[in-house]
Structures are given as C-alpha cells and as structure tokens.
Amino acid sequence: MDGPGTITWEEFLQDAERFLVVSDRISDGWEFRGDKDIPGQAYLFRRIKCFVPMSDSVIMRNDEEEKEEEEFHVKFQEDPHEAPRSNSLESPFITEHHILWSMSYGVPVLFFNGWRSDFPGINAMSVNEAQTIHDSKLNYMELSQAIHPILGTPFLQLHPCLSQELLQSMSKSKNKLVSWLSCVAPASLNLKIHPEYCKLTYEV
Incomplete structure (x- = not known):
C-alpha cells in the first residue's frame, strides 16, 4: 500500500539499517533476522532478560475468579543496559520485541512477548x-x-491500522521508523528507546 501514512519496504530497510548502526554503537542488542531480499520477510529483533520483584509475579490460586482479577505490574530496572542482578526476592522476566513491515498496511508493526521465566516460551504473558x-x-x-x-x-x-495516522504526522522525520517506534514503545512492555536513536529523525 502506498500513500499518506505509509512507508515502502525500501524505506523500512533504509531506516532499519541506520537504526542498527546506532544499536551496535551503544550495544543495545537489536539485530536483523530473516530475508531482506523478500519484502516483509525480515524484521528487527531484540531480547532482554531482567529481574522483577517476586511480589509482582502472578500468584497461582485455586479460585479461578480470583485469578482472573489479578494484575501483573512489572517494575523494570531503570537502566536497561545494567547487568542483570538476581536474589531470592526477584524472579526472571524475559521480553522480546520484533519490528516488522506490513505489506497490507505499508507500515511498521510491533510484535512482542513477555515470559515470567528463565526461558522464552515458558509462562507467557x-x-x-x-x-x-x-x-x-x-x-x-x-x-x-x-x-x-x-x-x-x-x-x-x-x-498496524493505528500506525498510519502516526506516520502521517511524521512526514518531516528523517527516520520515520524511529519516530513511529518512539510513540508506540511505551505500550509494548515498557520498551525503552535510547535518546541516541532520536538523532536519526533529524540528521541526514
């Protein structure tokens, strides 16, 4: 799809490559996976493991109604680059974020998962x-x-339908991928965007 509020596969790749240069420089852990020669078949990937207080873990109960009412409040480390620390009062929490390009909508799409365990796929949110x-x-x-x-x-x-409106308001950005990501990141398991990425939005 082309038009206002969209980006092409070529634009997505270009913005993503510049994004990865910054990620490598600040050791932020992002990488490209998949086949970049096929539109929509490659994506940005990052996995992070941190530790959250045990009190924030969902407690398994026998009463199903009580279980459904429980809320899971994650408290992340203030510095995502800080080495993980573990003690008897903390439990592991893994997050994984993927940034794809939607051929149908012509916009970036954010997929993510979170697992309250030491291993991806176990005890998913x-x-x-x-x-x-x-x-x-x-x-x-x-x-x-x-x-x-x-x-x-x-x-x-x-x-992805919400992203078209966001991209329309970012027509002057030099890196629409970063501008878009900075808007949607807070809604995806507290994804942190380092300030260094923001320089890409106004630097050629």
Whole structure:
C-alpha cells in the first residue's frame, strides 16, 4: 500500500539499517533476522532478560475468579543496559520485541512477548496482563494476540491500522521508523528507546 501514512519496504530497510548502526554503537542488542531480499520477510529483533520483584509475579490460586482479577505490574530496572542482578526476592522476566513491515498496511508493526521465566516460551504473558502495564490501559482494538507472520507463533501485536495516522504526522522525520517506534514503545512492555536513536529523525 502506498500513500499518506505509509512507508515502502525500501524505506523500512533504509531506516532499519541506520537504526542498527546506532544499536551496535551503544550495544543495545537489536539485530536483523530473516530475508531482506523478500519484502516483509525480515524484521528487527531484540531480547532482554531482567529481574522483577517476586511480589509482582502472578500468584497461582485455586479460585479461578480470583485469578482472573489479578494484575501483573512489572517494575523494570531503570537502566536497561545494567547487568542483570538476581536474589531470592526477584524472579526472571524475559521480553522480546520484533519490528516488522506490513505489506497490507505499508507500515511498521510491533510484535512482542513477555515470559515470567528463565526461558522464552515458558509462562507467557496474556493480553490482559500486558494491558495492565501501560499507564492508560490499551483496548482490544489496539493490542491483541496474533500469529507472527514470519515465525508462525503467537505474539502480542499492536494493530498496524493505528500506525498510519502516526506516520502521517511524521512526514518531516528523517527516520520515520524511529519516530513511529518512539510513540508506540511505551505500550509494548515498557520498551525503552535510547535518546541516541532520536538523532536519526533529524540528521541526514
């Protein structure tokens, strides 16, 4: 799809490559995965492990109604680059973020997951839990579970239809991918965007 509020696959790749240069320089952990020669078949990837207080973990209860009412509030380390620390009062929490390009919408799309464990895929977060982390709760039109179009596995997804309006307001940005990501990051398990990336939006 072409037109206002969209970017092409070539623009996505160009913005992503510049994004990765900054990531490598500041050791932020992002990388490209997939086949960049096929539109929509490559994506930006990052996985981070941190530790959260045990009191923030969801406690398994026998009463199903009580279990459904529980909320999961994650408190991340203030510095995402700080080496992880663990003690008896903390439990591991893994987050994974993927930035894809939607051929149907012509916009970037953010897929992400969170696992309350030492291993990805074990004890995954639900949509309800992910919604409680955002200061102003997301509704189901914005955040839902979807099948990853490349991996074919369930992920949480911020719906791409909302991105067109964001991109329309970023017409003067030198890196629309970064401008878009800085807007949607707070809604995706507290994804942090280092200030160094923002320089890409106004530097050629």
